[in-house]
Amino acid sequence: MAQPLPRTEPLPDAALIAAWQGGDEQAAAELVERHARPLARYLAGAGAPDAELDDLVQDTFIRAFRSVDRFRGQCQFRTWLLTIGGNVLKDFGRRTSRRKVMPLDEGVRDVRGDPHEHAVASEAEALLARGLKQLPRLQREVFLLRAQHGLEYEEIAAALATTSGAARVHYHHAVRRLKEIVTDE
Amino acid sequence: MNEDRLNEVARRLGAKAAERLDVAETARRVVARLREEPAQPAGVVWIHQTWVRIAATVVVLVGGSVALGVLSPSLGPRGGTHAAHLVADDLNDLSTDELRDMLTSFDEIVTDSVAVPESGDLRELDARDLRAVLRDLEG
Numbered sequence: 671m672a673q674p675l676p677r678t679e680p681l682p683d684a685a686l687i688a689a690w691q692g693g694d695e696q697a698a699a700e701l702v703e704r705h706a707r708p709l710a711r712y713l714a715g716a717g718a719p720d721a722e723l724d725d726l727v728q729d730t731f732i733r734a735f736r737s738v739d740r741f742r743g744q745c746q747f748r749t750w751l752l753t754i755g756g757n758v759l760k761d762f763g764r765r766t767s768r769r770k771v772m773p774l775d776e777g778v779r780d781v782r783g784d785p786h787e788h789a790v791a792s793e794a795e796a797l798l799a800r801g802l803k804q805l806p807r808l809q810r811e812v813f814l815l816r817a818q819h820g821l822e823y824e825e826i827a828a829a830l831a832t833t834s835g836a837a838r839v840h841y842h843h844a845v846r847r848l849k850e851i852v853t854d855e
Numbered sequence: 856m857n858e859d860r861l862n863e864v865a866r867r868l869g870a871k872a873a874e875r876l877d878v879a880e881t882a883r884r885v886v887a888r889l890r891e892e893p894a895q896p897a898g899v900v901w902i903h904q905t906w907v908r909i910a911a912t913v914v915v916l917v918g919g920s921v922a923l924g925v926l927s928p929s930l931g932p933r934g935g936t937h938a939a940h941l942v943a944d945d946l947n948d949l950s951t952d953e954l955r956d957m958l959t960s961f962d963e964i965v966t967d968s969v970a971v972p973e974s975g976d977l978r979e980l981d982a983r984d985l986r987a988v989l990r991d992l993e994g
Contacts, residue, residue: 695886707873712906714869721944723872724881731885736894794856794864816863818867832991835984840991852856 683747687738687824696835702731705748708819715814716759717803730755745828749821753829756811791809801851805844826846954985 672799681697683704689697699855710727718726741750753843781812802810808830816837823834823841830837858862980988 678913682936695890698889699882699886702885702890705875706881710873710876711869714872715865717939720872724876727876727881728885728888731881732888732892735885795868796862797856798864798868814865814868816887817862818868820866830991833984835980835989836987836991837986839980839988845861849856849858852861 684743686746690735691738698731698735701747703771705751705806706731708748709745709751709755711818713755713759715799715818716756717799718762718809722762724757726755729762730758733758743781744792745825749815749819749825749829752815752819756807760807797852798848801848804851805847809840809844809847812840813848816841876887951982951985954982 681700683701686697686704690701706727709730710723711792713726713730714720714723730751734751737754741747744750761816802813805813811830812826814824815821815829823837826837
């Protein structure tokens with residue numbers, strides 16, 4: 671195992687990736703600690719059941735670290751990781767296609783603060799979660815990358831190997847469909 | 856729910872589930888798995904996946920051609936060949952206007968709605984973007 675890098679301040683992702691490639695396990699752990707929660711939010715938003723979230727996050731990191739040689743800095747490491755998470759979730763869905771995936775309602779419930787405000791907020795999140803599950807995968811992923819993680823179209827396009835114009839169209843189609851779905855419910 | 860509200864709700868989506876995640880424990884498990892589970896050589900995975908895809912494509916193309924031949928015997932072998940032609944191959948031959956028309960038609964078929972998105976208007980896209988959207992939709 672390689673010696674961990676001496677740390678005085680947080681290292682950029684690229685340095686941690688290089689350190690991991692050199693055998694530094696602490697660098698891998700730091701990348702996990704840095705990106706696990708945003709990845710979990712993305713997976714939960716994309717329909718991952720609460721009970722499986724930890725395993726799906728782990729699987730995503732394992733797949734990412736195993737194929738990190740293919741990451742060429744075309745986008746941020748986190749964006750690349752989120753797209754791998756989408757693939758891991760797709761594979762999980764295939765394996766469990768006969769099992770009903772749990773809705774996100776449990777995951778978005780909050781017991782602090784004004785109960786009425788939280789009830790309204792939770793209802794909106796549950797509605798959106800149900801709407802997202804009805805979208806084609808690409809529209810769902812583009813919407814989450816843009817709306818949930820605030821990424822620019824150029825960044826989304828680089829991660830999904832498409833153009834920024836195409837990403838913009840997928841996003842707006844997703845918004846239109848979500849408005850229709852939410853209005854219908 | 857308007858677009859701003861959708862974005863606001865999306866930003867909160869999954870936050871509670873993510874907060875419950877024990878990131879230090881997750882990191883420990885990931886490192887342990889990386890150490891314990893031997894990596895399959897990337898080349899083997901790639902070759903395996905590629906062969907599966909090739910086999911699946913051949914099955915779909917041959918099956919589709921046979922089915923088309925049975926359903927429409929008058930088309931003959933030329934019809935079967937045409938059915939096996941990938942849509943993406945044709946995209947390079949289309950003009951920007953033709954691509955836009957095709958995408959609008961596709962959108963109407965899929966969503967059963969004539970309106971195109973306001974700020975994602977297809978008229979704003981160039982031929983490269985339109986091809987990318989169509990290829991994305993084709994998968």
